[in-house]
Amino acid sequence: MTGTSEEVVSIEQVSAELQQVKEEFDARMDQVTTVADAEAIRREYLGKKGPINKAMGCMRLLSNEDKPKLGAIVNEIKEAFETRVTETMKRLEVAMIEEKMKAEYIDVTLPGISRYPDIGRRHPLSMTMEKAIDIFTSLGYDTVTSVEDSPEIETDYNCFEALNCPKDHPARDMQDTFYLTEDMEKLLRTHTSSVQIRQLKKRKPPLRIVAPGRVYRKDDIDATHSLMFHQVEILALEKRGELNLGHLKGTVEHFLKQMLGPDIQVRFRGSYFPFTEPSMEVDVFFRGKWMEVLGCGMVDPNVLEMAGIDPNEYSGFAAGFGVERFCMVIHGVKDLREFTKNDKRFLEQFPHFYDDGLSNFLSGKPQPETKPDPRGEKAPSRIVRSLAELEALNKQESEQSTTASEKQEQAPSAEIDVSKFDIRVGVITKAWEHEEAEKLFCEEIDIGEPEGPRKIASGLRAHYSVDDLVGQRVLVLSNLKERKLVGFPSHGMVLCASAGDQVKFVEPPEGAEIGERVTVEGFDGEPATENQIIKKKMLDVIFPDLKTDSSGVATYKGVPLSTSAGVCKAALPDADVA
Structure with a gap:
């Protein structure tokens, strides 16, 4: 580079030499094929001993007027060099990656090769759901599974209100719901009935659909409960008179015999669901005892009206069941959590519905033993693999148990009676109209608790005024979980008698103390916890037997509800109590 002596040099001379350096640099960069070569050229030209730094050494040989010009030229060339090197290195890195990908190409659509060829197995829940769907599609039902028609994020209207559960309906106390918005209008569906x-x-009817899918409820995770589980729902709708309760029972029995075998015993029990009337729960006698497996009923006319269908022109039925429940019943699985552990040693034990495995299982033929795990790990406890094996186990267990305990196991529902309700004498100390729900009163009710009155919402505005409520003595079902009814925290339920359009309070006798527990002779158990009330569906079991007699006395299975001062009454005889 010019400028090794102390004589003054011109800016033109230095600029020309820098231009020559740039041309050499560009020519060499054009030949670069690796990232390492590009980095070496960068160090050669831009390093401390490179031509750019040498050019800056000529600064002292220039006139004061030309020094700024040289600085600008050097900076421009230096920036151009840096940009060229960076772009070249990026291009070479991309090319190198692409070349490597071509060399290491794998067709992921080809079948894999496993160390353990028999490791794969269909999940029992998938098999159970598919079997159920196939049974109903063979009867002419259309499967509904699309995100548009069966979304897991639902509206409050589709999940509750349109299914005959308005915001102030007491049936909402049966649900623990995952709400997604503050206004409680969006939620994770609690059942597939919203489909x-x-x-x-x-x-437009006529129609027949089967709707499988995931549902969600707030619950404590244990052997029989989960935050997420699967349901299958059916709906059939025809011209009024073409479908009746007999068709529903026939459909359910056909389904159960296809699922559990032609000799399965089935029984129907009256029940309550907001969206069907009449409603039934269905039990099967399987594995030596009666077990509840599904709920069903004729579609309530109110549901049809909410959907814009004339109930005088169309009628139909609906049914639904939990897939996990069926799978546990069929295979004798004791803990729901096993289904989500992804332990292949557990999953591989289940016969497939479409091979000889299930038919052998139901007929009592022995199943092949589970293969030992090649990893040498201890497998979980093996499930019962055949009815013959099950019968032997049942016989052994029955010989070791007393007759009383056996009867208790055969009829677990006998444990649930009115003694599980904690009904207290109370008095309404304050009442006002709910600002957002036209049917609701908000009340403060003293039931003798040290923390003060309970806040409870009641759908009584069509039957009473605020003035009627204040000072009214009532019975309060107190061991219910607190629920928000249209934003109001309601903790309990006021018991009323209802018949048709008439509703009357069930009142304690004069002299009954505030906070006193209401009892029923012959039913002396301890109250259930708030969680047990929900988990065991005690409202469904107990309320159908709460009624008033011909004198208005509130009774449970004909036995009066009593306090130390006498029996409780309502000014409405022969009515339901809830």
Whole structure:
């Protein structure tokens, strides 16, 4: 580079030499094929001993007027060099990656090769759900599974209100719901019944649908409960008179015999669901005892009206069941959590519905033993593999148990009676109209608790005024979980007698102390916890037997509800109490 002596040099001379350096640099960069070569050229030209730094050494040989010009030229060339090197290195890195990908290409659509060829197995829940769907599709039902028609994020309207559960309906106390918005309008669906509403709005009857899917409820995770589980729902709708309760029972029995075997015993029990009337729960006698497996009923006319269908022109039935429940019943699984552990040693034990495995299982033929795990790990306890094996186990267990305990196991529902309700004498100390729900009163009720009155919402505005409520003595079902009814925290239920359009308070006798527990002779158990009330569906079991007699006395299975001062009454005889 010019400028080794102390004589003054011109800016033109230095600029020309720098231009020559740039041309050499560009020529060499054009030949670069590796990232390492590009980095070496960068160090050669831009390093301390490179031509750019040498050019800056000529600064002292220039006139004061030319020094700024040289600085600008050097900076421009230096920036151009840096940019060229960076771009070249990026291009070479991309090319190197692409070349490596071509060399290491794998066709992921090809079948894999496993160390353990028999490691794969269909999940029992998938097999159970598919079997159920196939049974109903063979009867002419359409499967509804699309995100549009069966979304897991639902509206409050489709999940509750359109299914005959308005915001102030007491049946909402039965649900623990995952709400997604502050206004409680969006939620994770608690049942697949919401698919019925979407289909009734979208399609004109007649129709038959089967809707499988995931549902969600707030619950404590244990052997029989989970935050997420699967349901299958069916709906059939025809011209009024073409479908009746007999068709529903026939459909359910056909389904159960296809699922559990032709000799399965089935029984129907009256029950309550907000969206069907009449409603039934269905039990099967399987594995030596009666077990509840599904709920069903004729579609309530109110549900049809909410969907824009004339109930005088169309009628139908609906049924639904939990897939996990069926799978546990069929295979004798004791703990629901096993289904989500992904332990292949557990999963590989289940016969497939479409091979000889299940038919052998139901007929009592022995199943092949589970293969030992090649990893040498201890497998979990093996499930019962055949009915013959099950019968032997049942016989052994029965010989070791007393007759009383056996009867208790055969009829577990006998443990649930009115003694599980904690009904207290109370008095309404304050009442006002709910600002957002036209049917609701908000009340403060003293039931003798040290923390003060309970806040409870009641759907009584069509039957009483605020003035009627204040000072009214009532019975309060107190061991219910607190629920928000249209934003109001309601903790309990006021018991009333209802018949048709008439509703009357069930009142304690004069002299009954505030906070006193109401009892029923012959039913002396301890109250259930708030969680047990929900988990065991005690409201469904107990309320159908709460009624008033011909004199208005509130009774449970004909036995009066009593306090130390006498029996409780309502000014409405022969009515339901809830």
